[in-house]
Amino acid sequence: MSSEQTTKSPSNLVVLGSSAANGGDGLSEASCCCGPTRIIKVIQHPLCVCQPWIAGTLEASLRTVPVAKTKLQLRDVLGGWKVRWGIGRMRYQIAPGLYAVGQPNRESPVLVSANYKLSFDCLRKQLGGLHAWILVIDTKGINVWCAAGKGTFGTDEIAGRVNANRLDEIVSHRTLIVPQLGAPGVAAHRAKELCGFRVVYGPTRAKDLPAFMAAGMKATPEMREVDFNLLERIAVIPVELMHWAKWAFLVAACLLMLSGINKGGYSWNKVSSTGLLAGLVFLGTWLAGTVLSPILLPWLPGRAFSLKGLWLGVWLLFGLLAFCPILRENWLSVIGWGLLIPTTTSFVTMGFTGSSTYTSLSGVRREMRRAVPLQLIGIVGGIAAWLAGRFI
């Protein structure tokens, strides 16, 4: 590593600078993973130096700044997978404060990021070979775009963090590169008044940052636009699955238990035969809706998500009717499933509006006003017809 003069490897670093180096807040000794033997003295430790994604530290303006690695390790990748499945997502945070990549100097650019580790990882992995400062602000562990919508990725937080970290002593210029998707929470013209730094909006995707900086901090129209390609849609499927899983299993369990009802009273045999199958058909419908609607989104007819999901459900219904004779044991059962399956996929697909990158609040409200009453009729009517079919 060429930066050996200025960086110390984590293993021989014993004392890290005072709290002021990182804006005065951060993690306490207890949250550090090194164990007590290596740390002689920790004064409001700004971050855990032995975090595996820290390459070392450098000195700038009499302060110690941690240097982040620009290559993700296996544990970073696995950590990203875990949070997409909803495991420990709200705890996937890093300490806010000033970080570095490469060997930045007083002229190096300052990039602003959120303290959600997945956001930070997305950023640093694109900065290989570059020298830059990264100012991580406190968004309570939420990604940039969502935090901007809530206002936690906001003007006051950025300005406060710039001032607390005395960024004016670290760099000679007065420019912050803020991710464009942070703009819903940041007023660029106010930031200048509050901290003296001018906000320049970077590209929407971190991978365009090197090209953006090489072009003199100019973004092309393509860099400004958010799309929602197949891989991005697939990446959010786990989030949707985990979000509705408990409800899907609850409905499946209800179908399972209700299937025992028939004209002869309650039959456990029915539960274990048709009931089990009914539960599985419902879970399969939910799973198919959750997985297929994001994948097929551009090709499903209609603009409203509920309509797209309805089409998916209709196709699924014909497929299931063809291959599962149990669904057509009588005409009421056909009506029941004919309502339940498209309604389920319609609702599940409408739920995907939250993970999509282009739906508006007014639009989803309008869609819900029309779709939700129909979906309620579909669910209640479907279960009623299916139940009535138990008595034939």
Next chain:
Amino acid sequence: MVLRYLRDVVTLKLDTSRCIGCGMCVNVCPHAVFRLESRIVTIADRDACMECGACAKNCPTSALSVQAGVGCLTAIIRGALSGGEPDCDCSSGSSCC
């Protein structure tokens, strides 16, 4: 394939008389809704707007207004149940950066 949401529904409004043509809205819009023509901004693609609010927040002369929020079913349901505004309480990674 371009993904488009519902027509004629968004609350985006532009007061052209206040526009100074700084182009900030063009910079922050993630869906290329605006176009800067002869030092004044026009709404070129209104239906592409997702009401994120970035343009209104960054307009130095308050020429733009929009009822900003999240187009998210769960948030709207949660808001309706609690009797308040749509409440987005997830850090879902629809975009990781």
